[in-house]
Amino acid sequence: IVAEPGEMFTAYLDGSNPMTYFPLKDVLETVLSAYMGRRVEPVVDLVVLNQGKASASLLPLWLTITAVMIGVMVLSGSFAEEKEKGTLDNIRISPATDGEILLGKGISGALLVLLVSFMMLLLNKISLSGEGTTAAALLLIFGAISFTAIGLIIGLHARSQSAARAVSTIAYFPLIFPALAADLSQIARQAAGLLPSFYLYRGLRETLQYQANLEAVRADILSLAGFALLLSFITLLAYRRTIERER
Template sequence: MYFYYILIKRMRMRMVGIIWSIIKKDFYESIRNKTILIVILLPILASLLFTVIDNQSADKNFNIGISGDKGFEIGHFIEDNLINFIPHSYEQVAAGRRAIEEGSLDALLVINDQESKDYLLYLSGQHGLTYLFIKDSVEEILESYHRVKKPFKFTVRSINNPATRLSFLPIWLTITITMIGVLIISGNFAEEKENKTMEAMMITPASSLGIFLAKGIYGLILSLLTVFLMCILNGVVFVNWIILFVFIITILSSSACFTAIGLLIGIITTSQSSARSIGTLVYFPLLFPTLIYDLTEFTRILAGLFPTYYLFKALERILLYPKNISGLFGDVYILLGLAVIFSILAYFIFKGVKN
């Protein structure tokens, strides 16, 4: 009996040892597997970023227009008591509404009759996240101003409402252009290196510049065709040729920027899998701050460090505020500058590798 007890005990210990060996092996392979690391790290990075955002005390500033009799009194009250609402006086309601349509004003408070406490609030329908926040904040402002709990007439009207598909189209286009450049172009370039087709091209009379330009132009054409297909399917109509021209320049400059980043990743990696892994690690921080830029002033500053922010803001201005495109040229210039910098960097690294 004692013999069987010892045998069973040893079998159990051996089984535990085998199980533990398998567990250690799986952990070791997981550490070496870039895909698994990415799957684990990305949610951690996202949670850390949200923690940083949650700890920020600064709020976004909102521009609110005020029109009507004794509007300056409410304007002074807002200036004295609120730090994130900036009042602007408008003698004519039409001018305030036009400012909302152009995107320079977040809301317009019209004082129909201050004695009877009759107010009308115009809100832009472009930004769903801030719509309810501004509405509730203005109600609280009026309650504090009158020192009563809403015994007044308060009407809200939404203007500048885009089609639902257009309101989300700028971010979808930003995601698509970034993904084509950073993920697809990098993976394709690395795949050619892995399959030795790049070596075959390098022994031909084709110059480094010719090969590099061919890869870059492919990325530009792919992005441009994809973007216009998305625009057609979403019923985008450009109001004039100038808007269309600026739109094309924006797409080409941003595509050149992200294609150059993708080529850079493909050049420095040795396999398609490593290029996809590194591309994913680059893709996430490029895109995520842009998605949350409107939460606080901190997220706006953070997003401003990445080219996706300038692409998104330019597309938003073109597609949602086509009546006022003057503010987007700075974004386009930044994209063009980054495209030149990344392209030169990627080319010289590629040229060094070829030689």
């Protein structure tokens, strides 16, 4: 913000990130009035920088939403439907072990997330360096595994397809909104740190929007890998308990 003569100000805002640009734009005059110490409507000449990059900044958001929606909502309903119709019981008769059955379901869900994500990157003509491509791939793979595992857990415990979709819808919003609002408040940031969606969104934003290298998003990749491992283990335990209970 540059102060000009006659209570005029020139404010330079980064328009490449709508998550911070719009809140700052709305409170700018209020902040300047508080700075001047009296109620006044200062004249602000707003200069928006990097406005052409705003569409690119939305891609990490849409990739995160897509991964959560497919992994949690679509897969949970599909898995619960197989339980409800008895298809899963027929699969259990085969020589495949519990781990192999669960692995097959998980791989199919993760591949669907990765396929849709790849199409979105392709349509947006994203160009990354070698390290950037590796970082984005690892983030999407571990994110896909994490959300697929959550969807399988919901599908295992739901008694019907409608129940699975209801639970996944309720779980969808807490997974998404704290992660996207982490920059707006300290409380939201602390809550977002407990969710895999936060590390996926932050890592993709750094990689796709700011061309970060592999080392810069190392913490996000390791956090997502930890979530993927933990949630996969919980899914396997839930699957075995479901089998024992139904026997």
